[in-house]
Every structure is written in structure tokens, then in C-alpha cells.
Amino acid sequence: MRSATRDWFNRRGWRDVIIASPYLWLVAFFLVPFIIVIVMSFAKTATQSPPFAFLPDWPFIRFETYQRLFTSSLYIRAGAISVYNAAVATVLCLLIGYPMALAITRAGKSLQRLLLMLVILPFWTSFLLRVYAWIGLMGKNSWFNKALTSAYNVFVPTSWELPGIQMMNTNFAVVLVMVYSYLPFMVLPLYANLEKLDTTLNEAAMDLGSRRWEVFRDITLPLSIPGIIAGGLLVFIPAMGELIIPSLVGNAGDPMIGRVIQQEFGQNRDWPMASAVAVALLLMLVVPLMLYNHFEAKAQKGAA
Amino acid sequence: MTASNPATPQPDFIRIEGVTKSFGTFKAVNNVSLNISKGELFALLGGSGCGKTTLLRMLAGFEAPTEGRIFIDGQDMAGVPAYDRPVNMMFQSYALFPHMTVAKNVGYGLKHENMTQGQRDDRVKEMLGLVQMAHLAYRRPHQLSGGQRQRVALARSLAKLPKLLLLDEPLGALDKKLREHTQFEFANIQYKLGITFVVVTHDQEEAMTLASRIAVMDQGVIRQIGSPSDIYEHPNSRFVADFIGSINMVDGEVARVEANGVEVLCPTLGEPVFVAPANSHRQGDKVSLAFRPEKVAISRRKPAAAINVLKGKVLDFGYFGKDSLFRIKLATGRVLSVNAVNTARMSAEQAVATWEEDVYLSIAPEAAMLFGADS
Ligand SMILES: Nc1ncnc2c1ncn2[C@@H]1O[C@H](COP(=O)(O)OP(=O)(O)OP(=O)(O)O)[C@@H](O)[C@H]1O
Ligand SMILES: [Mg+2]
Numbered sequence: 001m002r003s004a005t006r007d008w009f010n011r012r013g014w015r016d017v018i019i020a021s022p023y024l025w026l027v028a029f030f031l032v033p034f035i036i037v038i039v040m041s042f043a044k045t046a047t048q049s050p051p052f053a054f055l056p057d058w059p060f061i062r063f064e065t066y067q068r069l070f071t072s073s074l075y076i077r078a079g080a081i082s083v084y085n086a087a088v089a090t091v092l093c094l095l096i097g098y099p100m101a102l103a104i105t106r107a108g109k110s111l112q113r114l115l116l117m118l119v120i121l122p123f124w125t126s127f128l129l130r131v132y133a134w135i136g137l138m139g140k141n142s143w144f145n146k147a148l149t150s151a152y153n154v155f156v157p158t159s160w161e162l163p164g165i166q167m168m169n170t171n172f173a174v175v176l177v178m179v180y181s182y183l184p185f186m187v188l189p190l191y192a193n194l195e196k197l198d199t200t201l202n203e204a205a206m207d208l209g210s211r212r213w214e215v216f217r218d219i220t221l222p223l224s225i226p227g228i229i230a231g232g233l234l235v236f237i238p239a240m241g242e243l244i245i246p247s248l249v250g251n252a253g254d255p256m257i258g259r260v261i262q263q264e265f266g267q268n269r270d271w272p273m274a275s276a277v278a279v280a281l282l283l284m285l286v287v288p289l290m291l292y293n294h295f296e297a298k299a300q301k302g303a304a
Numbered sequence: 305m306t307a308s309n310p311a312t313p314q315p316d317f318i319r320i321e322g323v324t325k326s327f328g329t330f331k332a333v334n335n336v337s338l339n340i341s342k343g344e345l346f347a348l349l350g351g352s353g354c355g356k357t358t359l360l361r362m363l364a365g366f367e368a369p370t371e372g373r374i375f376i377d378g379q380d381m382a383g384v385p386a387y388d389r390p391v392n393m394m395f396q397s398y399a400l401f402p403h404m405t406v407a408k409n410v411g412y413g414l415k416h417e418n419m420t421q422g423q424r425d426d427r428v429k430e431m432l433g434l435v436q437m438a439h440l441a442y443r444r445p446h447q448l449s450g451g452q453r454q455r456v457a458l459a460r461s462l463a464k465l466p467k468l469l470l471l472d473e474p475l476g477a478l479d480k481k482l483r484e485h486t487q488f489e490f491a492n493i494q495y496k497l498g499i500t501f502v503v504v505t506h507d508q509e510e511a512m513t514l515a516s517r518i519a520v521m522d523q524g525v526i527r528q529i530g531s532p533s534d535i536y537e538h539p540n541s542r543f544v545a546d547f548i549g550s551i552n553m554v555d556g557e558v559a560r561v562e563a564n565g566v567e568v569l570c571p572t573l574g575e576p577v578f579v580a581p582a583n584s585h586r587q588g589d590k591v592s593l594a595f596r597p598e599k600v601a602i603s604r605r606k607p608a609a610a611i612n613v614l615k616g617k618v619l620d621f622g623y624f625g626k627d628s629l630f631r632i633k634l635a636t637g638r639v640l641s642v643n644a645v646n647t648a649r650m651s652a653e654q655a656v657a658t659w660e661e662d663v664y665l666s667i668a669p670e671a672a673m674l675f676g677a678d679s
Contacts, residue, residue, distance in 0.1 A: 207366075209417075
């Protein structure tokens with residue numbers, strides 16, 4: 001009965017259909033739209049709908065948009081700020097998330113479930129609501145700001161003392177809220193990785209003379225690199241293109257790439273430029289990934 | 305290489321004094337006391353879950369005894385962490401570091417030794433040579449076979465030349481040939497380096513071939529400590545006799561006590577059996593009569609001996625090449641196991657006996673053992 005089903009499944013080619021369907025999905029909803037975006041980035045703006053047109057003569061496309069992208073300080077600055085914010089947020093998430101993930105794996109089984117639950121719990125509240133909560137916390141009259149201010153005032157000379165810290169509409173606020181929002185994306189893959197590690201390896205290292213921190217440095221840390229990379233990508237990639245957080249708590253003078261894309265599409269109605277920025281963003285994310293894969297494959301081969 | 309001098313015996317190199325380990329109310333190791341001398345190859349033998357690994361982990365420093373004390377080379381180990389003990393362990397699962405090459409694995413413990421890099425490299429080479437793995441020094445563990453991994457684990461645990469080496473079921477994953485080969489390697493290494501070995505095993509043959517002394521464990525308690533032949537020929541209890549090798553065990557009662565032995569009456573044997581020497585048995589004692597299959601003579605013709613002869617029929621037999629195992633059914637219905645060595649180049653049925661044939665069994669009075677009913 002079971003094998004009859006299987007024969008039917010194989011004969012009808014259903015297997016191929018099922019295997020192919022995610023790829024079809026990717027082609028239809030990622031690759032094709034992205035090609036459209038690339039094509040659009042070589043057009044020029046026009047007062048029509050949609051608001052772009054190709055040149056009437058051969059070669060029909062123009063490169064001025066990219067020229068502008070790479071020479072205008074606005075876009076370069078936005079790119080640099082995005083990389084900086086995303087990188088700082090990723091490192092902070094790692095520094096906070098790694099000890100959390102490690103502590104969860106070392107906790108007892110039932111406590112472990114509770115702690116994981118707590119990591120996921122924030123997702124039950126709307127993301128937007130949580131960002132607004134931060135806006136409230138960062139305002140100069142909030143207890144949070146007051147507590148930080150008085151802590152700061154303790155450590156600086158009297159002449160530097162502040163009545164309140166300017167947090168809203170700064171890059172600091174953007175990084176702070178991004179770290180808060182993306183922390184679970186760092187903790188969960190790290191936990192999955194650390195939880196699989198064989199603790200007898202730690203005992204073996206300790207047996208051979210290593211103290212606890214040496215065991216961590218020599219065994220746990222190198223074996224958790226895949227988890228660090230997975231968590232790092234899960235934080236860094238969305239942080240690079242983040243739109244909502246910089247729009248709500250950031251400084252309009254220091255826009256991140258996501259905000260620039262929105263502006264070009266919306267207010268400026270410069271779709272070719274918006275597309276070009278999107279292409280540049282994707283390249284900034286994909287190229288390091290490909291380099292990493294390349295070196296990883298090389299390292300694997302070298303070990304063999 | 306510094307080999308210790310075997311001429312200086314240190315009978316209490318390792319002293320385990322009344323050690324108990326409780327997990328909740330369960331005592332995994334219960335009041336174990338035992339001494340191991342320097343350079344000895346000592347085996348802990350026992351069934352699954354009897355506490356062997358727990359005892360080893362207390363020696364290595366991964367578990368603290370609930371009660372009792374452990375001394376290694378005169379030093380009390382209480383509160384000494386695993387990384388400060390002169391002890392290395394080869395883990396049941398090998399626990400090789402997957403992200404390091406074979407050479408890095410073996411050299412890992414040497415980072416903490418006061419040596420130059422050149423000396424470390426030399427030591428790694430020496431250890432890899434010892435286990436015949438030098439040609440695979442730059443492989444990763446996942447690129448090795450099970451037997452090769454086991455040798456790397458051994459080399460790694462030996463590299464620091466510990467005073468005490470703990471091996472937890474070191475040969476569990478190997479085939480018979482490789483196992484025998486490695487057993488000889490262990491004995492060889494132990495002889496060359498003069499390291500004290502404690503080997504955990506549940507395989508009694510392995511314990512017998514490897515060890516100079518064996519401790520038989522059961523439910524957290526040590527039942528007997530002795531040389532392999534002590535434990536095999538002079539088990540101190542029914543449990544040990546039953547656990548080591550195979551044995552025929554028959555319940556009976558002491559019928560008569562003489563100067564040189566006792567006569568035991570076992571209802572299921574039909575005939576009285578005379579056992580020497582008398583020890584402290586008294587008339588009327590409930591006892592278990594025990595004798596090993598290879599200590600019984602089997603013949604087609606009635607033997608000349610007047611005592612300890614039983615008559616039976618061949619129920620079944622298995623041919624193992626060098627010997628055969630017969631199952632003999634007595635007139636009372638009781639079935640006994642008997643070994644016969646195949647000295648002649650004939651099939652067992654021609655040489656000894658075949659199915660349904662009547663045979664005579666004779667047991668030498670010195671070959672049989674008696675245990676009190678409660679042991
Ligand atoms: N951490 C622990 N918590 C609770 N019980 C434990 C723990 N470690 C071991 N035990 C129990 O202690 C007993 C002895 O375990 P141990 O691992 O020493 O057995 P073993 O003799 O090595 O057995 P095996 O031959 O199967 O490896 C077992 O019943 C086991 O369930
Ligand atoms: Mg065990």
C-alpha cells in the first residue's frame with residue numbers, strides 16, 4: 001500500500017514538482033522582480049506612469065544613475081552609516097547574545113524551555129509598538145533617560161554634567177533599538193549551535209590541563225563559529241536595509257540606505273535611482289557572503 | 305623517555321578510601337575501597353550501570369565523591385580540579401576535537417607543559433609513532449576510521465605522560481582482530497612507559513587478557529579484587545563465579561563432612577558429589593555446588609573413578625573448532641554444560657559423543673566449588 005503510493009508518486013513526476021516548487025517560488029518572486037529592478041536602474045526618470053522610460057536610441061540604457069550614486073556624498077554617506085550601524089549592532093548583539101545562548105544551554109532542561117520562551121516572547125507584541133515604547137523610554141523626561149543621565153554625571157567632571165542625554169534622533173538610538181529588536185535572531189541560531197556541542201569535549205580539554213576559559217577559547221568558541229556566522233548574518237542583513245527604526249528614532253540628517261530608497265521611490269519619484277541604490281545594497285550584502293563561502297570551501301579543501 | 309623503574313613498588317600509589325557517590329538517594333558507587341600500585345594494569349569489570357564510569361570520573365576529577373577520599377601518589381585529590389590532576393583519561397566516545405588535526409589533538413595537552421615547541425613536536429611524533437598513526441597526522445578526526453580514532457585518543461591521553469591513565473571501555477568499538485592487536489599494544493605501552501593504567505570494561509575476556517588485577521563490581525559495590533586466575537578459579541561468591549566465564553550451579557546440602565572434603569547431596573544431580581577441601585562447611589549447610597564446563601571430563605565408557613560420576617544423555621552440542629560444548633541431560637532432567645577439547649582430527653560426534661548417546665561425566669573433587677546459599 002505504502003510502496004504503491006510511492007510508485008505513483010515517482011511515476012507521475014510529482015517528486016520533481018515538489019522539489020522544484022521552492023525554486024519556482026524564488027524565481028517568480030525574487031529573481032524576476034530583481035531583474036526588473038536592475039533593468040529599471042538603467043532607465044531615466046520621466047513624467048509618466050510608471051515614472052521611468054528607456055532612451056529612444058541604441059543602447060537604450062544609461063549609466064548616469066550609477067555615476068551619480070558613486071559620486072554623490074549623500075548615497076556614499078548613507079551606505080557608510082548603514083554599514084557602521086549594522087556592524088555595531090551585530091557586534092553588540094553577539095557580545096550580549098553569546099553569553100545568553102551559552103547560559104541557556106547550560107541551564108536545566110525545564111529552565112531551558114522557559115528561557116527560550118522568554119527570548120521569543122517580545123515577538124508577541126507588535127514590532128512597531130515596541131519601537132514606540134523605546135521612543136518613550138529615550139525621551140528626556142523618562143526614568144530611563146534620567147537614570148542614564150545621573151549615572152553619566154557621576155563619572156564626569158562637574159563642568160561636563162548634563163541635564164539629560166539627547167538620545168532621540170541620534171545614531172545611538174538607531175543602534176540601541178536595532179540591538180534590542182534583533183537580539184533573538186542572534187541568540188536562537190547560537191543556542192541551536194551551542195546546544196549540539198558535545199560536552200565531553202570540554203571535559204577532555206579540561207582533563208588535558210585547560211582551565212575553564214581556555215576550554216572556552218580552544219573548544220567552545222571555534223566550534224560555535226557556524227552559529228556566530230548564522231546569527232551575524234541574520235542580524236547584519238536586515239539591519240543594513242532597516243527602514244522603520246531609523247525613520248522613527250534616527251536623525252534625518254544621517255539617513256540609512258533603507259530610508260534613502262524610500263525617499264527616492266516616494267518623494268523624489270526617482271525610480272531608477274531607488275533601483276540603483278537597491279542593487280548596490282544587495283551587492284554589499286552578497287559579495288562578502290560569496291567571499292566567505294569561497295574561503296570556507298578553500299579551508300575545507302586545505303584540511304583534507 | 306622516562307620509564308619508571310619497575311623495581312620500586314609503590315603498593316598504594318592510588319588509594320581509594322570508602323568512596324561513595326550518590327545521585328539523589330541512588331548510590332552509583334557504594335563505599336568502594338581499593339589500592340592500585342604503580343605501573344599496574346588494573347581492570348574494573350562489571351555489568352552495565354554498575355558504576356564503573358562514575359568511579360573513573362571521580363578519579364579524573366569530573367565528579368566529587370559524596371563520601372570518602374581519593375589519594376593519587378600520596379596527594380589527597382579532594383578539591384583538586386581535573387586540569388590539575390596528574391591523570392589523563394581516554395573517553396568511551398574518544399572525545400577527539402573535531403576542528404583540530406590528529407597532530408593538534410595529540411599535542412593539545414602539551415601547551416600547558418613547560419616544554420619548547422621543538423620538544424612538543426617531538427613528543428607528538430613519538431606518540432603518533434607509538435600508535436602507528438604518524439602517516440595520518442594532518443587528517444581531521446572525521447576522516448579517520450573508528451580504530452584510527454581510538455588510537456589517536458590513546459596517543460592524546462598518553463602524550464602528557466600522566467602518572468595515571470584512565471581508559472573507559474577503550475576497545476568497545478573495535479572488531480575482534482583489532483581488539484586483540486590493541487590489547488597487546490596497551491600491554492606494550494604500559495611496559496615501555498611505566499604508566500599506571502585503570503581500564504574499565506564489561507568484557508570479562510578483555511579484563512582477563514589485559515589486566516594484572518581485576519576488580520569485579522556490581523551495583524556500586526566491589527565484589528572481589530584479584531588476579532585474573534584468582535577471580536576465575538577462586539571466586540569468592542556465587543555472583544563472581546556466575547559473572548566470570550560460564551559455570552554449572554546446582555543447589556544442594558552438605559551430607560557428610562570428612563577431614564579432606566565434604567559430600568554434597570544435590571537432588572537434581574541424583575548422585576552425591578565429593579568436594580575438596582572441606583573448608584568450614586558443616587553438615588546440613590545449604591550450599592550451591594559450582595563447577596566450570598571445562599573442568600568436567602566426558603567419556604563414552606564408565607570412568608575408573610569411583611566417586612563423582614554422573615550418567616546422562618547428549619541433548620545437544622556445538623562445535624567451536626578447538627573445543628566443543630555439550631549439553632548433557634541427567635536422568636533427573638537437569639541439564640549440565642560440559643566442554644571437551646577436540647584433540648583428535650575428527651568431528652566431535654566421532655571423537656566424543658553424538659546426539660542421544662549415553663555418556664559419563666566425572667568431576668574431580670578439587671575442581672568443584674561450594675558457596676554458601678547467601679553469597
Ligand atoms: N549524573 C547522573 N545522575 C544520575 N544518575 C547517574 C548519573 N550518572 C550515572 N548515574 C547512574 O549511576 C549508575 C552507574 O552509572 P555508570 O555510568 O557509572 O555505569 P557504568 O558501570 O559505566 O555502565 P556502562 O557499562 O553501561 O557504561 C547508573 O545506574 C546511572 O544511571
Ligand atoms: Mg560506562
